[in-house]
Amino acid sequence: MTKQSLALVTGADGFIGSHLVEYLLNKGCNVRAFCLYNSNGSWGWLDRIDKEYKKNIEVVLGDIRDPICVKNALKGCDHVYHLAALIAIPYSYMAPASYVETNIMGTLNVIQAARELDVSKVVHTSTSETYGTAQFVPITEDHPLVAQSPYAASKIGADQIALSYWRSFETPVSVIRPFNTYGPRQSCRAVIPTIITQIAGGEKRIKLGSTTPTRDFNFILDTCSAFYEVGKSEACVGQVVNAASNYEISIGETVSLIADAMGARVEISSEAERVRPERSEVNRLFGDNSRIKRLTEWRPKYDGKDGFKRGIARTVEWFTKPNNLALYKLGQYSI
Structure with missing residues (x-):
C-alpha cells in the first residue's frame, strides 16, 4: 500500500489490532480504526497509545456483525486488515453461536463490502489453531485443517468465506495465519x-x-510486520500464509x-x-514460514x-x- 492510501483495521481496539495501527502509522499510512461500539466511547487499547498516534487516526465505533455499519466503515478505504473476532478458546465452549456470528458472519460482512466497494486488498486474519495438533512439523499451509474447538471451527469457516470470494469474484484477499502472538x-x-x-x-x-x-510464539512486532508485508504483496493474493517464528x-x-x-x-x-x-x-x-519469506520481504526479528x-x-x-x-x-x- 502507498502512503496516500487509507487502511481500515477492524478489531483495532484489541491487542494485535492496536499494535498494527501503530505499526501502519509508523510506516506513514493513513489509518481508520474500527472498534467495537460501546456507550462509553472507549477505543479499547487505542485509548492508551501515544497521543501523537491518536491525532493521526480516524476511529469508527461499530459492530462487525452489522453489514451496514461495516460497509460504511470501508468506504474510501484501499486496504482492509480484518482482525475483529472473538478469540478466547474456553469462552467458545460456552458461547459458540457468538463465534459463528462474529467470526464467520463478520468476515462475510467485510468481504462482501470490500467486493462491492472495489477495495484493493483484504488481509484476513486466521489462526494457527485451525491446524489442530500438528500431524507433521513444521506445519506448512498445506497441513489439514482440524477444528478442535468451536473457536477454531469458526475461524476455518471465516477463512473459507474469504478465500471463496477470491475464487468466485476475484476479490483480492490474502489470509494470514499468525502463530501464537x-x-x-x-x-x-x-x-x-x-x-x-x-x-x-x-x-x-x-x-x-x-x-x-x-x-510457536511470535513477538507482536513480528506479527505486525507480517501483516504489513502481506498487505503489500500481490503474490499473496489468493494465498494462505503462515506468520511463524519457526x-x-x-x-x-x-x-x-x-x-x-x-x-x-x-x-x-x-x-x-x-x-x-x-x-x-x-x-x-510449530510453524513453517518459508512461504511468507518466499512471497514477501518479511523476516522475523525475534x-x-x-x-x-x-x-x-x-x-x-x-x-x-x-x-x-x-x-x-x-x-x-x-x-
Whole structure:
C-alpha cells in the first residue's frame, strides 16, 4: 500500500489490532480504526497509545456483525486488515453461536463490502489453531485443517468465506495465519501474560493448565510486520500464509524462561478449570514460514531462542510497570 492510501483495521481496539495501527502509522499510512461500539466511547487499547498516534487516526465505533455499519466503515478505504473476532478458546465452549456470528458472519460482512466497494486488498486474519495438533512439523499451509474447538471451527469457516470470494469474484484477499502472538497489552486469557502477571503479583506457585503442549510464539512486532508485508504483496493474493517464528517451545519451558527473566523461583500448579478437554487441546504447534519469506520481504526479528528471550524481556518490562500491571486482575482466571 502507498502512503496516500487509507487502511481500515477492524478489531483495532484489541491487542494485535492496536499494535498494527501503530505499526501502519509508523510506516506513514493513513489509518481508520474500527472498534467495537460501546456507550462509553472507549477505543479499547487505542485509548492508551501515544497521543501523537491518536491525532493521526480516524476511529469508527461499530459492530462487525452489522453489514451496514461495516460497509460504511470501508468506504474510501484501499486496504482492509480484518482482525475483529472473538478469540478466547474456553469462552467458545460456552458461547459458540457468538463465534459463528462474529467470526464467520463478520468476515462475510467485510468481504462482501470490500467486493462491492472495489477495495484493493483484504488481509484476513486466521489462526494457527485451525491446524489442530500438528500431524507433521513444521506445519506448512498445506497441513489439514482440524477444528478442535468451536473457536477454531469458526475461524476455518471465516477463512473459507474469504478465500471463496477470491475464487468466485476475484476479490483480492490474502489470509494470514499468525502463530501464537505475545507482547505488551495482551489479555491474561493468553498464557504468557498469565505467567508474567502471577509472578509480578508475588505468586510462587503459578496456576496453569497443561504444560506439555508446545507453541510457536511470535513477538507482536513480528506479527505486525507480517501483516504489513502481506498487505503489500500481490503474490499473496489468493494465498494462505503462515506468520511463524519457526521456533518451538513447551509451556513448561516458557514458564522457566519467564521466571529467569524476572529473577523468580516458581513452581507450577495445574488447575482443572484451566485444562482444555482432552480432544480439544492442541498439543503441538510449530510453524513453517518459508512461504511468507518466499512471497514477501518479511523476516522475523525475534525468532529462535535468543529472539524469544528478547521478546519476553520487552513484554516483562511492559507488564511490570505499575500503571500497566494495575490494569489486570491479578490471580483471577480469565477465559
